[in-house]
Amino acid sequence: MTNKANGKVHLWAFLQGIGFFPGGWRMKNAAPERVFTREYYEHLARTLEAACFDAIVFGDQLQGRDAAGRVPGRLAAPTLDPFTLLAVMGGVTERVGLVATVSTTYSEPAEVAAKFAALNYVSNGRAGWNIVTSAHPNTPWNFGEEELLEKSLRYNRAASFVKAAQHSWNAAAGEGQGGFKDKWFDVAGSLPMPTSPQKRPVLVQAGQSEDGREFAADCAEAIFCPAPTIEAGQAYRNDLRARAVQHGRNPDDLIIMPGLAFVLGDTEAEAQEKHREVLELADVSLCIEYLSESIGYDLTVHDPDAPIPLEAITASCEFPAGMVAAMLKPSVEAGRTLGEHCRDYATKPRGHAIFVGTPEQMADRIETWVDAGACDGFTLQPGFMPQELELFCAKVVPILQDRGVLRSAYQGPLLRDHLGLVSA
Amino acid sequence: MKLSLSLDIAAWGEGGEPIAAFRERAALIDRAAPDFVILAREDEAGSLTPPMLEALVDSAWITGVLKRSCVVAGLPGLHALPFHVSRALSAVDFLSGGRSGWMPLTGDLSRFDTAYGTNLAGVDAAEMNARLDDFIRATWALWDSWDDDALVLNKESGEYLDSTKVRRVGYEGPFFKTMGPLNAARPPQGYPVLLRDADAVTASTIAADVAIGSSEALAAADAAIKLLKVDTSSDQALDGALAAVAAGTFDGVHLYGPRTIEVLGTLDRSPTQAGESARQALGLAHPVNTYAEGAAK
Numbered sequence: 001m002t003n004k005a006n007g008k009v010h011l012w013a014f015l016q017g018i019g020f021f022p023g024g025w026r027m028k029n030a031a032p033e034r035v036f037t038r039e040y041y042e043h044l045a046r047t048l049e050a051a052c053f054d055a056i057v058f059g060d061q062l063q064g065r066d067a068a069g070r071v072p073g074r075l076a077a078p079t080l081d082p083f084t085l086l087a088v089m090g091g092v093t094e095r096v097g098l099v100a101t102v103s104t105t106y107s108e109p110a111e112v113a114a115k116f117a118a119l120n121y122v123s124n125g126r127a128g129w130n131i132v133t134s135a136h137p138n139t140p141w142n143f144g145e146e147e148l149l150e151k152s153l154r155y156n157r158a159a160s161f162v163k164a165a166q167h168s169w170n171a172a173a174g175e176g177q178g179g180f181k182d183k184w185f186d187v188a189g190s191l192p193m194p195t196s197p198q199k200r201p202v203l204v205q206a207g208q209s210e211d212g213r214e215f216a217a218d219c220a221e222a223i224f225c226p227a228p229t230i231e232a233g234q235a236y237r238n239d240l241r242a243r244a245v246q247h248g249r250n251p252d253d254l255i256i257m258p259g260l261a262f263v264l265g266d267t268e269a270e271a272q273e274k275h276r277e278v279l280e281l282a283d284v285s286l287c288i289e290y291l292s293e294s295i296g297y298d299l300t301v302h303d304p305d306a307p308i309p310l311e312a313i314t315a316s317c318e319f320p321a322g323m324v325a326a327m328l329k330p331s332v333e334a335g336r337t338l339g340e341h342c343r344d345y346a347t348k349p350r351g352h353a354i355f356v357g358t359p360e361q362m363a364d365r366i367e368t369w370v371d372a373g374a375c376d377g378f379t380l381q382p383g384f385m386p387q388e389l390e391l392f393c394a395k396v397v398p399i400l401q402d403r404g405v406l407r408s409a410y411q412g413p414l415l416r417d418h419l420g421l422v423s424a
Numbered sequence: 425m426k427l428s429l430s431l432d433i434a435a436w437g438e439g440g441e442p443i444a445a446f447r448e449r450a451a452l453i454d455r456a457a458p459d460f461v462i463l464a465r466e467d468e469a470g471s472l473t474p475p476m477l478e479a480l481v482d483s484a485w486i487t488g489v490l491k492r493s494c495v496v497a498g499l500p501g502l503h504a505l506p507f508h509v510s511r512a513l514s515a516v517d518f519l520s521g522g523r524s525g526w527m528p529l530t531g532d533l534s535r536f537d538t539a540y541g542t543n544l545a546g547v548d549a550a551e552m553n554a555r556l557d558d559f560i561r562a563t564w565a566l567w568d569s570w571d572d573d574a575l576v577l578n579k580e581s582g583e584y585l586d587s588t589k590v591r592r593v594g595y596e597g598p599f600f601k602t603m604g605p606l607n608a609a610r611p612p613q614g615y616p617v618l619l620r621d622a623d624a625v626t627a628s629t630i631a632a633d634v635a636i637g638s639s640e641a642l643a644a645a646d647a648a649i650k651l652l653k654v655d656t657s658s659d660q661a662l663d664g665a666l667a668a669v670a671a672g673t674f675d676g677v678h679l680y681g682p683r684t685i686e687v688l689g690t691l692d693r694s695p696t697q698a699g700e701s702a703r704q705a706l707g708l709a710h711p712v713n714t715y716a717e718g719a720a721k
Contacts, residue, residue: 026579033577036609038488038519062507064569064605066592071605073576073587079607084515087484107508110539111478118481121434122443141603142507168539178539191539192476194434283582 010377023281024384045089055097058082072289090123097415099128104161113168117193125198217243227258233374255376259352287342304339359395426676428460432475464498470680487520494702501528506562517611522701525617530626558597565595569605614711
């Protein structure tokens, strides 16, 4: 990061198969069937490496997208296993980092450590781990459990889990035997696994809460977060850097990478038109499924033109009823119909900032935020795939490189090198 | 004649650039196009245990290098979790064009007990067998949470999938319980090809697609395709095995020992006919989805 040739802007690509907007898979140039082919991921990996991105990130969930048993028919659900996708992408590239999202709640450290060791090995040291703890009420059902572990306990387990995995990677590098014992784990040694030039994956975290921030300040080297405004970004980054110092760390060893979705056009009007088009393709039936998934209740049985059936929803939704009621309350009080609420809900997926404009404007936006200390770069979420990603690489990347804020060549072979992390 | 061998590239310990070194050797293997490349560690007697390089991640990577074989993930059959296995293998099967296989292994249990903090080596044989069966059935059930034809992908109508063809399966066995649906479609092969080491002490009672083993073990094994293990360091053993295959006693050989790759290149055979998937190439039936509407339970 401090190395000028490495650039001051970090770029990650957060890929969701078919892109950020739920209607994106229906765009005229979209090819949703490609999401199931090797060639698609190989193409994306080569494109991102040519654009000198730090890393490719895949999110993950450990449950289907059904709401109370009904699987949505209009939502694209191509959530292929992140390790698989990244190992494939690593096979055709030599530099770009490979960050897999993996939960610490429904795995054992031995398994996760072995998988990251394998990804690190086949990629010659380019693996990263986006550590999550799973928050969906249906997830435990896939692992023989009834209820989610309470949140602070999940983070408590995560901290232990990461330590246990570190012991395995250390042992693989010839340091210690890999044993670990605490209230969560009691293992006498680790599995034999290969080491790599980057001994362990870069640790990434994506939490917003107090528990999440403390966990990140303690062990994460990069953070993926929402930041709706420049001020929110500054406040978040300052907070995390201060916390890192309290944990005895160099704050430059923690980079902040907020999400940024985008739709690009050669003119502002063209970009706005594309944005309007992708929102329109998320028709009301799709939007109703989208909200259904987010609350664990099948809304498709209700009339979209009638008021939101709050009582029926909170009586049986799979997500905590209090949380769901609080989320729906403003629309219920405003007397909005179910369909109206759902359409609005689906226009701003997952609370990330959305940029709509020209390549020049997007380069300005990226540079301004980094200069203002609102972030160290962005976790980019193309509005739809692969067109918007290709446009970004072809049009925004050269502008950033011309301005000298984005590298034109990688400075080293490891993901750690790209992030400019100071400490080992 | 069908050919099989095992591979654990991290255990070759080339140092420096092991992956680059492997790519050269891989070209030799790919040219010979063995029917099966099993990602597993072999001992001197040809017994298999899970590899040093985790097999699910390796499967995804190596199917980009070995482009003609069925790549088989050697998994810790008593420690792996059905959800993670079914999820990963769905993706590997899609991205390899239907060339994935899996082989739950039960040897060297203490290695996994130590690292997982478990004591499965201490449970009795019947329980181990039952656990292995349950692991396989739970993994299958998750693949069956999607019908083969669930995906519609109609941009015009906005229909991504047929929601009546994806379901919660609510699998409950003696050891594993999993609700589904899986957040990944049924693999192109239905189920990746299931292999078994017939010489292993712990044995599933479920029929395998392919078994490898000694001639005695294979005689008792319930599998559609049987491959005789042969130590490639002995010319005599190799000749004997090839004669047994020629006589129709076995469907092919599983090669082991330090000369395996060298021997592989010398074997004269007509390779398995190319198919769209490994199952098709091997003449194995597409597995019936027992959870699909109207399916025979």
